[in-house]
Every structure is written in structure tokens, then in C-alpha cells.
Amino acid sequence: MFKKNIIKKITVLLGISLVAISAIPFNSANAATTSNNNGDSTNQMFPVDYADQYLAGLKSDITIPNYDLPAETDGYYRTYDQFMSRDMTTWLGSANVAYAKSARNSWLTGYFLYRLSPADDDFGNLQYTVIPDLKKNGGTANLKLQVLNVFNSGQVLREQPITIHVPAPSAQLSVNYDATTNYSTPVTSNAFTNSYLLPSISIKDETTGATYQATDLDPVSSVYLDGKKTEISSLRGQLAAGTYTQSIYFKVAGMSQAQLGDFANNKKIVGNNGDANIRYSGGRLILTRTISVK
16 A cells, blocks of 8 residues: 555656646746756756747748749648648748758757748638739738747747748740741651751740740641641652641740649630640640641
């Protein structure tokens, strides 16, 4: 009985001690008492100064193109590495990710949790109103990065405002090329496959003025002769007089798939000032050219 009472008292005292430790304010003005292997007591400051230093090195004004804008921020608290690979990668940009990798240490990973939230904590408004409007019109969103006590995730130790700038989307991507080539007989099917006979293409973002180069031009292996599909390999000798149409796939060098897809999805790709239909498929654009043989 005496032994059971001793064990019970030790258990109760241990529980009270753990509760007391978790209640210690987690800031640089308070110290916790720890013991080393020799039983000596030492005072060790909680490392909030490391969190201050980390936040001071982060860029808080972030610019994100509308086509790269995430759909939401969930507000979950995460460990340092989880936050770096998720919220930071999607919202805070490559420069901050590189900084976070270089700043990583045992204090930042062992003593804190991290959370990214709307500045006003209105997650629904951010997801369903603010972000769709930013994607369509550009503008600004206000977030906050909170550093939490790893021993008490409800305790916010530090908070830093984050401003997200979204430039207004480009109005139009112009694609111009020679849509029609006229030949007089004799001409062979080489006209459809010879890389030197492919049309030259100019590509321009009409809002930013940026120009791009068409690469990897890939003509399809069939043509339409007066509306009837015909394999090029079946066209022997001289081409018969008529109108041939052929599709050509190509890539846009220097433009991300997200940006090109955004142009296409919003029907902002204009061919030959509206006279040509430019299609999009699998990360490539498709134009149609006409070869007229007389």
C-alpha cells in the first residue's frame, strides 16, 4: 500500500510539472531551467530571437501572376519543413523558399510551428471572392504568417503581415503567320513536310509587349483536300490542283504551361488579328495553314 501511494504521488507531481512547463510564456524574456548530464542546473533562453531573425529575412511583399495564384490557403499549422514545401512554395515565392532553406536550423525546426492565413481570418471570402477576382482582374490580397509555440499550438508568438500583389492579366496573345501559300504546278507533297517551307510565326503579349518564339513546329501527317482528309504519304507525284489545309503544332519558348493555358482557357489567343483560329492542346498551340495549288 505504501509503495502504491508513493507511485501515485510521483505520477501526480509529474503531471503537474508538465502542465506548468507548457504554461511558461514562450518568449525571449523568459528562461526555462534545464539539467545537464551532471545534474547541474542551467538557464536556457527560449529561442524566439531566432524566429525574429527568420521573419526579418523573409520578403513580405510578394508578386504572383494570376495564372500561378493558388486556389486557397487552409490555415493549418505546420512544421518548418512542411510549411516550406507547401504554403511557402505556393504562396511566398522561390526567393523565400531559397532563404528558408539557408536559414533552417534546429531552433526553427524544433521550437515553432508556422501558419499562413488571411489577414482577417475569413478563409471563405479569400477562396470564393478574393482569389477569383484577383485571377480575373489582378489586385492585392493580405495574408499573415504566424509563428506558434510548438508546445502549445494555440499560442501565437509572432505575426508578420504578407501582401500578395497580382498584376492585371494580359489582354491578348497575338499569333501572326502566313496562313496561305500559293503554288503553281508542278509541286509535290514536299510542300507539306519540308521544314524550310513552314510558315514563320510571330507571337506577342499585347499587354506587356513581350515577344516569344515558336519552336518545335510539327506538321500533322494528313491534309484536307477540298474538305476531304487525305494522308500525305498517299499523295504521289505532282499535287492535283486544289486547296489543301494542314494543322501544325508548335510550342512557345519562354512561356510557362500555366501562362499559355491561361491565355487559351480565357480565349485570349488571337490569330492573324482574328482571321485565324489558334487552338491549344497538351501544352502546344495549333495553327492551320492553307496551300493552294493551281
